Amino acid sequence: MSAALEVSDLSGSYGQGNVLYNMNFTVEQGGITALLGANGAGKTTTLRAIYNLLPQRTGDVRLFGSSTERKPAEAVARMGVGHVPDGRGTFDSLTVEENLILGAYGRRDKSAVRDDMKRMFGYFPRLQERFTQQAGTLSGGEQQMLAIARALIGRPKLLILDEPSFGLAPVVVQEIFSIIRLINTQEGVAVLLVEQNAGMAFALADQAFVMETGRIVVSGKSADVAANEEVRRAYLGI
Amino acid sequence: MDAFIFQIMTGFATGSIYASVALALVIIFRSTHELNLAQGEMAMFSTFVAWQLIEFNVPYWGAFAITLVFSFFAGMLIERILVRPAQNGNPLTAVAIFVGLMLIINGMAGWIFGFTMRDFPSPFENLFTGLPVALSGHEIGMLAVVFTMLLLIFLFFRFTPLGLALRAVAVNPESCRLVGISVNRMLAIGWGLAAMIGSVAGMMAAPILFLDPHMMAFIMTYGLAAAVLGGLDSPLGAIIAGLLLGVMENLAGAYVVGPELKLPLALLVIFSVLVFRPRGLMGHVVIKRV
Ligand SMILES: Nc1ncnc2c1ncn2[C@@H]1O[C@H](COP(=O)(O)OP(=O)(O)OP(=O)(O)O)[C@@H](O)[C@H]1O
Ligand SMILES: [Mg+2]
Numbered sequence: 001m002s003a004a005l006e007v008s009d010l011s012g013s014y015g016q017g018n019v020l021y022n023m024n025f026t027v028e029q030g031g032i033t034a035l036l037g038a039n040g041a042g043k044t045t046t047l048r049a050i051y052n053l054l055p056q057r058t059g060d061v062r063l064f065g066s067s068t069e070r071k072p073a074e075a076v077a078r079m080g081v082g083h084v085p086d087g088r089g090t091f092d093s094l095t096v097e098e099n100l101i102l103g104a105y106g107r108r109d110k111s112a113v114r115d116d117m118k119r120m121f122g123y124f125p126r127l128q129e130r131f132t133q134q135a136g137t138l139s140g141g142e143q144q145m146l147a148i149a150r151a152l153i154g155r156p157k158l159l160i161l162d163e164p165s166f167g168l169a170p171v172v173v174q175e176i177f178s179i180i181r182l183i184n185t186q187e188g189v190a191v192l193l194v195e196q197n198a199g200m201a202f203a204l205a206d207q208a209f210v211m212e213t214g215r216i217v218v219s220g221k222s223a224d225v226a227a228n229e230e231v232r233r234a235y236l237g238i
Numbered sequence: 239m240d241a242f243i244f245q246i247m248t249g250f251a252t253g254s255i256y257a258s259v260a261l262a263l264v265i266i267f268r269s270t271h272e273l274n275l276a277q278g279e280m281a282m283f284s285t286f287v288a289w290q291l292i293e294f295n296v297p298y299w300g301a302f303a304i305t306l307v308f309s310f311f312a313g314m315l316i317e318r319i320l321v322r323p324a325q326n327g328n329p330l331t332a333v334a335i336f337v338g339l340m341l342i343i344n345g346m347a348g349w350i351f352g353f354t355m356r357d358f359p360s361p362f363e364n365l366f367t368g369l370p371v372a373l374s375g376h377e378i379g380m381l382a383v384v385f386t387m388l389l390l391i392f393l394f395f396r397f398t399p400l401g402l403a404l405r406a407v408a409v410n411p412e413s414c415r416l417v418g419i420s421v422n423r424m425l426a427i428g429w430g431l432a433a434m435i436g437s438v439a440g441m442m443a444a445p446i447l448f449l450d451p452h453m454m455a456f457i458m459t460y461g462l463a464a465a466v467l468g469g470l471d472s473p474l475g476a477i478i479a480g481l482l483l484g485v486m487e488n489l490a491g492a493y494v495v496g497p498e499l500k501l502p503l504a505l506l507v508i509f510s511v512l513v514f515r516p517r518g519l520m521g522h523v524v525i526k527r528v
Contacts, residue, residue: 051415094402150417
C-alpha cells in the first residue's frame with residue numbers, strides 16, 4: 001500500500017534563494033503525522049510546495065502513489081486531499097452553508113453531500129446553529145471548525161491542517177484536536193498536522209518531524225521525538 | 239405631471255442599458271479588480287454580429303440567441319488569449335491591454351462592417367401600442383428583456399453551484415483552488431457572462447441609437463460611471479446606479495440644462511457622491527472579526 005503522502009528530496013523557493021532544502025517525509029494511510037517547527041521554519045511553505053503553489057520546487061511529491069508533478073493546485077486538491085490553510089481561509093462574506101457546499105465542489109454525488117453536512121453537524125453542532133450566518137461573523141474557533149468541516153465534506157483520504165490551534169483558547173483547541181482524532185479513527189482519514197503547539201501535537205500524532213530553516217532536523221516516532229530533551233530545548237522551546 | 243412621469247420612464251428605459259453595461263463591468267471587476275475598458279466595444283461588435291445574421295435572414299430571436307452564444311465564447315477567448323497572459327502584476331499593463339483591445343475591436347468592426355450608420359430592427363416595434371403608457375413599443379420590450387436578463391443572472395449567481403463558485407472566486411481565490419475550483423476557468427466564464435450581458439445591452443440600444451462602430455461610446459461612459467457610483471464590487475449597486483443615472487440624465491436634459499449639458503451634469507453628480515462616499519452607494523463592507 002502506498003503512503004497517503006510521500007515527499008522525496010523536496011526543495012523550493014519563492015524566487016530568490018531556497019526556503020526548503022531536501023525534505024523527506026511520509027504520512028502513512030490512516031496515520032497522523034505532525035510537522036513541527038518555530039516561526040519561519042518553513043512549515044507553511046512545505047504545504048504550498050505540496051500543492052504546487054510555490055513559484056519553484058524540485059523533488060517528488062506523491063499522493064496515494066500518484067505524482068503531483070505539473071498539476072495545478074486545484075487538481076492536487078482533487079487527488080483526495082482536504083486542506084485547512086493557515087488563517088483558516090474561510091469565505092468570509094458567504095454563509096456557513098455556502099462554505100460547506102464549496103467544500104464539496106469536486107464531488108459528483110451531490111445528493112450525499114446533504115447527508116455529509118449533517119455528519120459535520122454531528123462533529124460541530126455549533127455550525128448548525130450558525131448555518132445561515134456569514135462566515136466572517138463567526139468566532140475564531142467556529143471559523144476553524146468551519147474550515148475543517150469544509151475540508152472534510154470533500155471526503156478526503158488525507159487531511160492537512162496548518163496550525164489549527166492558532167489564536168484559540170485551550171478548551172477550543174482541545175475540542176478541535178479530539179475531533180481530529182475522532183475523524184482519524186472513525187473514518188480512517190490520514191492527517192498531516194502542522195503545529196507550533198508541540199505538546200498537543202505529540203499527543204495526537206504517531207510520527208513527528210521537526211523543521212528548522214527549511215530542513216527536517218529530527219524525525220521519528222512521536223513519543224521518541226517528544227522524549228528527546230535536546231529537541232525540546234533547541235527547536236521547540238518547551 | 240404626465241410629461242414628468244414620461245421623462246422618468248424614458249430615463250428608466252435608457253438606465254436599464256447603463257445598468258447592464260455596469261453589471262458586466264462589475265462581474266469582471268469583482269474577480270480581477272480590473273475595469274474592462276473594452277466592454278462597450280465588445281458589445282458593439284456583438285451587435286454587428288446580430289445585425290449581420292439578421293441581414294442573412296436569420297429570424298430576430300434566432301440571431302439574438304446566436305449572438306449570446308457567440309459573445310459568451312468570444313469573451314472567454316479574449317480572457318484566455320489576451321488578458322490572462324498579460325497578468326504580470328502591473329496595473330498599467332492591464333490598462334494598456336484594455337485600451338488596445340478597445341481600439342482593435344473598434345477597427346475590426348469598421349473594417350468588416352463599415353462606418354456607416356445602420357438601422358437595427360426592434361422585435362417590439364408594433365407591440366404594446368394599446369397600452370396607456372407613453373413609452374414606445376421598443377422601450378417597453380427592452381425593459382422586459384433587460385429585467386428578465388437581470389433576474390436570470392441573479393438566480394444563476396444565487397442558486398447554482400457554478401454561480402456560487404463564481405462568487406467564491408471573488409472572495410478568496412486561493413481557498414477556491416484548495417477546494418478544487420479552477421480559478422482560471424471561473425475568470426473565463428466571468429468574461430463570457432460579461433460579454434453576453436453587454437451584447438444584450440448593445441442589441442437593445444441599437445434600434446434607438448442606430449448601429450455604427452461608435453455606438454457604445456457614450457453608453458460605456460455612463461456604464462462606467464454607474465459601476466463606480468454603485469461601488470464597483472456590488473452588482474445590485476451597479477444596477478440601481480445605472481437606473482438612477484438614466485432617470486437623472488433624462489430629467490436634467492428635460493428640465494435643467496438641456497440635452498447638450500446633461501452628460502457633464504450627470505458626471506458632476508457622480509463625482510459629488512464619490513467625494514462623500516468614496517466606496518460608492520453600495521460598495522463592499524467586509525464583515526470581519528479578527
Ligand atoms: N510569499 C513569500 N515570499 C517570500 N518569502 C516568503 C514568503 N512566505 C514565506 N516566506 C519565507 O519563507 C520562510 C518560511 O516561511 P513559512 O511561512 O513557511 O514559515 P512557517 O514555518 O509556516 O512559520 P509560522 O509558524 O510563522 O507560520 C520564512 O523565512 C519566510 O520569510
Ligand atoms: Mg505557517
